[in-house]
Amino acid sequence: xxxxxxxxxxxxxxxxxxxxxxxxxxxxxxxxxxxxxxxxxxxxxxxxxxxxxxxxxxxxxxxxxxxxxxxxxxxxxxxxxxxxxxxxxxxxxxxxxxxxxxxxxxxxxxxxxxxxxxxxxxxxxxxxxxxxxxxxxxxxxxxxxxxxxxxxxxxxxxxxxxxxxxxxxxxxxxxxxxxxxxxxxxxxxxxxxxxxxxxxxxxxxxxxxxxxxxxxxxxxxxxxxxx
Numbered sequence: 139x140x141x142x143x144x145x146x147x148x149x150x151x152x153x154x155x156x157x158x159x160x161x162x163x164x165x166x167x168x169x170x171x172x173x174x175x176x177x178x179x180x181x182x183x184x185x186x187x188x189x190x191x192x193x194x195x196x197x198x199x200x201x202x203x204x205x206x207x208x209x210x211x212x213x214x215x216x217x218x219x220x221x222x223x224x225x226x227x228x229x230x231x232x233x234x235x236x237x238x239x240x241x242x243x244x245x246x247x248x249x250x251x252x253x254x255x256x257x258x259x260x261x262x263x264x265x266x267x268x269x270x271x272x273x274x275x276x277x278x279x280x281x282x283x284x285x286x287x288x289x290x291x292x293x294x295x296x297x298x299x300x301x302x303x304x305x306x307x308x309x310x311x312x313x314x315x316x317x318x319x320x321x322x323x324x325x326x327x328x329x330x331x332x333x334x335x336x337x338x339x340x341x342x343x344x345x346x347x348x349x350x351x352x353x354x355x356x357x358x359x360x361x362x363x364x365x
Contacts, residue, residue, distance in 0.1 A: 149265035150244065158259060162251060169254060171247040175295035177206065178246075185290035186248040197253045197282025198274055200242035201290035203229075209293055216286030217242040220271060222323055225315070225333020227271060239284050244270035246292045253282060261317075268314035275322050305352035312337070312356030330357065 142156055158169050168190065170183060178201075186199045200216030214229035219240040221228065230239060247270060257280060260269050274284060316330055323329040334357045341349040 149262065150267075151260035151264045151269040152262040154244075154269075155259040155262060158254060162254060167251050169249045169251070171244050171249070172292070173245045173294060175206070176245060177293045179289075179291035182246070182290040182292055183248075185287040186246075189285050189287040189290075190248055190250055193283065193285070195281070195283045196285045197250070197257070197277040197280075198242045199248040199285045199287055199290075200239075201246035201292040202286070202288050203243060203245055204291060204293045206293045206295040213294060213296070214243050214245070215239070215288075217270070217274070217284070220318075220322075222319075222329050223332070224336065225319065225329040225331070226336070227268075233286075233288060236283070236285055239286065240278070241271040241274035242284055242286075245294050246290065248287075253277065256280075257282075261321075263317055264314045266310040266314065268311075268318040272318055272321060305346075305348045308337070308341075308349050308352035309356035309359075312353050313359050314356075316357050316359075 140160065142160060144153065144156055147153075148156065154171055161169055168187060170186065172178070182201060186201065190196050190199045200214075202212060202216070203214040205211040205213050212231055215231065215233050216236075217239050218227055218229040219238065220226075227241075229243065257273075257277060261272055264272060278284065312334060315333060319326040319330040319333075334353060337353050338350055341347075341353060
């Protein structure tokens, strides 16, 4: 295993890009992105590759993601979808047709070499969150298909980078949401501010003013940066 020092925190997308470029230069046929707060079934990678090789049109394959705290609870069947009306994303919590999946979560994401060579790297303007959805939307727009390897089982702790209760998570999430909707929504202002309004209201009702400020800081900064 190679350890690459970048000299600074590049965020999830930027950090993955460094590893992807290095792996492709070493001749890798596939890139497997796997969060550092996961444990995997021994056949997880093999199952991903088998699905990827079953159809040359498949551009990304995801795993069945389970909770590390409750190993029988499914947290994501490969990934999820984006509700543009409410300005939010949701994971799919049961096996479904791949037609209903709009993105594969970056917690476990297999990408064939040919995809990286033709579609490029992650958008490093996403420091954390939404970069996986952005990449999969780009793939689907280019004609690639998404797939899920149900036998590729991964147990995920979740939010290990910043913590479940950290206000910083709200800053990162909403900054990236602003960038995502600016890139992919027909009416980005409506999508974004509906979702932000809901998140602000939820935190205000709970009296968590640190998170209210974090949401606002994230979305206002992300919206300006994305324009």
